[in-house]
Amino acid sequence: MNFQGSRRRGADGIAMVIDFLLSNARLILGVGGAAMLGIATLAVKRLIERAGRAADDEKVEQKMAELSLVSASPTLIKKGIKADLCQQPQMSSLESKPESKSKRLQLCVLSLQERLQQYYHTRAALTPNEVQRAQSQALDICTEIQGFLRSRLPDMPLGEMSLGGSLLDDLQVVSADHACLLVPLQLEASLWRLIPGEETLLTHPLHWMVRRVNLExxxxxxxxxxxxxxxxxxSAEAVVNMFSKAVMETINWPSISSTLDCLVRPVLGGPDLKVEIRPGNEWAESSDQSLFISMLPLLREGDVVLTAQPELTSPWVNAWHLSLYPWETQRLTQLDTADDGHRRHTLKILKAVCRLNPALRPLQAAPLANLILHLSDSESDWSESSLHVRFQQCITELIGYLEQEALHSYFKPAVNLLSGLSEDQVDQMGFMLYCAVSEPEILLI
Structure with missing residues (x-):
């Protein structure tokens, strides 16, 4: 009777029961209770797996003992030549198992610090060629759109268009698949006034308005x-609608595609202005990744940058979004320059982890950047050697923010950066991060 097989089926049955209880525990116990139950369950599963592996090891040892007894008798060797030849493939498979096991052991002996560095270089960071190719394509589109607007609407007061966002700031991770085309609008200082969100009827710190003054x-x-x-x-919405008709629906995109040797087409139907670029003959063999370029009308006054993004300010048609990204990026760069720190390095790892993990994918870049900025006020050591410590600390801090369902902006404390998450999303992220407290490596798979 195969007791080992029955033991494995029993272990699988227990595992299925545990997984069922665990999946329903979140509905009853919430994030904290379910996560603690999950950690305990992992420990029980490991005991079961170790017991199974111990039985397998005993069985292999018995076989090896029998083989050693056979090798001690020359007559048995002669009689068993044919049998040995027939069993040679099986023996080679047995010999390959220790090799694969040794490779797994080599991976297991990597420290968390080494795993983080490996993850950064293999999963998070982009290659210089990939960044250069994406920037070159985005600049080509920028040149085409700017030339079209100057010829079609020469009286429209626009500043020099440029690229912006994470692709330009070396903060994009996993793949170079999106970029921002900044389109600055030029307003007469004597005719327009930017009103902070706190001073408007909306009272939202990020929803500014632009008033026409001196009409008399x-x-x-x-x-x-x-x-x-x-x-x-x-009206930010009216400006976006104008650019949608003047650019997205009017430009001869097939002609641009043939000029740039790639497929260029607008992404219509959404509230934002977006263009998709698909590789042509030049890059078809190396990558089939599309590049999305968002056209972003904006207003600048000093260090204030207002963007026309109806998807962020809806349903207010007159509201302009105060972008905190320039402040956050500049602050991180200043801190890293001052102490030769790795805050941006840590941010890119966290962004890659969240992007590649389905449970953490709703967590955008802004909360992660503000998490590091808040943590920098209390922690001064952001050297490369302390990367693993800061990574684990970020996980713990993030769990606390999820429990409170609030992570306040570093520059605008009245803004809760987690307000857009649903309760189910918070539960899933909290559960995953709780499990990562004792096993941070599960986030780096």
Whole structure:
């Protein structure tokens, strides 16, 4: 009777029961209770697996003992030549198992610090060629759009277009698949005033408004942008709709595709202005990854950057989004420059972990950047040698923020960066991170 097989089936049955209880425990116990039950369950599963492996090891030892007894008798060797030849493939398979086992052991002996560095170089960081190729494609599109607008709408007061975002700031991870095309609008300082969100009826720190002023002295129509006024304010939604018709629906994209030797087409139907680039003949063999370029109309006044993003300010048609990304990126760079730290390095690892893990995917870059900024106020050692310590600390801090369902912006404390997450998403992320407290390597798979 095969007791080993029955023992394995019993272990599998227990594992199935445990998984069933575990999947339903979150509904009853919440994030904290389910996570603690999960950690305990992992320990029980390991005991079961170790017991199974011990039985397998005993069986292999018995076979090896029998083989050693056979090798001690020359007559038995002669009689068993044919049998040995027939069993040679099986013996080679037995010999290959220790080799694969040794490879697994080599991976297991890697420290968390070494695993993080390996993960950064193999999964998170982009190759220079990949970044250069994406930037080159984005610049080509930037040149084409700017040339079209200058010829089609020469009286539109626009600044010099440029690239922006994580691709330009060396903060993009996993793949170079998105970029931002910044389109600065030029407003007359005497005719327009930027009103902070706290001073508007919306009272939202990130929802600013742009008011038309001095109408009694400078009547409507003197400014090019007066045609996009709604209720005395410059409408971000009206500006986006104008660019959608003037650029996305008007440019001859097949002609641009043939010029750039790649497939270029607008992504229509959404609230944002987006162009998709698919590799042509030049890069078809190396990669089939699409590059998405978001066209972003914006206003600048000092260090304030307002963007026209209706998907972030809906349903307010007049609201402009205050972008905190430039402040956060600049602050991280300043801190790393001052102490030769690895905060940006840590941020890229966290971004890659969240992007590649389905349970953590709803967590965007902004909460992670603010997590590191908050942690930098209390922790001064961000050297490369302490990367594993800061990584584990980020996991612990993030669990605390998820339990409170609030992670306040570093520059705008009234803004909760976790407000867009659903309760189910918070539960799934909390459960995964709780399990990673004792086994941080599960996030690096």
């Amino acid at each position: 002295y400078f009547p409507r129509g003197l400014s090019y942008w007066d045609r996009y006024l709604v209720g005395g304010y410059l």
